[in-house]
Amino acid sequence: MLPAILFKVITMHTRIYLARHGETLWNKSQRLQGQLDSELTPLGENQALDIANNLVAKHIDLIVSSPLGRAYKSAKICQQELNVEHQIEYDLIERNLGIWQGEELQRIKGLPAYNECLKEVTSLAIDDLEPALSCGQRILKSLKQLANENTGKTLLVIFHGEALRCLLFLLGKKETSNAFQLYKNGCIVTLDFDVKTQRFTTVQDKL
Template sequence: MSTKILLVRHGETDWNVIHRFQGSSDVPLNDTGREQAQKLALRLSSETFDAIYSSDLLRAAETAQIIAQQPIIYDARLREIHFGVFEGLTFTEIMEQYPHEWDLWRKRQAPPPEGEEIADVATRVQVFLEDILTQHSEQKILIVTHGGIIGMIATQLLNHPPHKIWQFRFDNTSITEFGFYPQGIVLVRLNDVCHLTQC
């Protein structure tokens, strides 16, 4: 038997639509996001999970509440990366208001002002992973979180450097699954949104 982890990104928000940095800002789902979560709930309705974890930020928590058929464990370690002064701004606004800081962040030379160091994100994600893999050996776990955190989990499980998180794409309510076997870790599916495309 293997351990399985399903990672789900939260549903759409109004800030997603206009490409506004959310980070630790507590933004709710919009109507489309709720509909996406309902479609995911239908897709997962036949699956059984030994535990469901969620970020405590509203957009993830609301997604988890729509799809869960059992109690949810909220964990602040699953919060999105804190983007400091970039939060609440679009890419264009950041480049206009913080051109130097944007350039440093884009080149991975510094976090956004008042933002979270990527190494600190890596540490909290690593500790979370170690905890759940210890507590839920040979079980099936659902985790509802954010794109940056799913990217960080993926880089750690695939032995990539932390700054590679932005080389992955995770759409709203996508499923990314990892299996843990005696012979190693397997990426089973990546950014699966079949429930949204009626495939």
């Protein structure tokens, strides 16, 4: 594993640390947020602080976040600790869950479309939900643009659990569980972007 400084100097790669925002009130009660929002809990604020503390030695150059309040506030907490610029990227917004937004997960689990919508990644369009495949493609496109604009740098991207699930499916992590089960608040996933091949790979990076 290359030290962070050497990684910046000798490669034409971009390192991206993807983090899920800290816990919110709706996360705590297992309600689907989608593009709605709720406040960070005290635990969520501490989880955001932990993200920053875990990445201090990684020499973060830029923090990028979704515009939604829970990701934005998590990013601001990290910015205070890491002392780097923070920018908003609107295409990193969470998947639009349409009429399911605000509903309790336990109730949604009983619906016929639950598995295909929230445990798989398909092009299924139901009611006004954004298809999971479309969400993953949107996130992937946004991250590629960021990676190409910041070659040789190390980015912290703070966004959302369902969007992360959809993205990682496209990168080969074909899980069949929902985002609540797969990606805890404050979790970090490391990606390496090769500018030459225009491909992302997941990295086992000790934090």
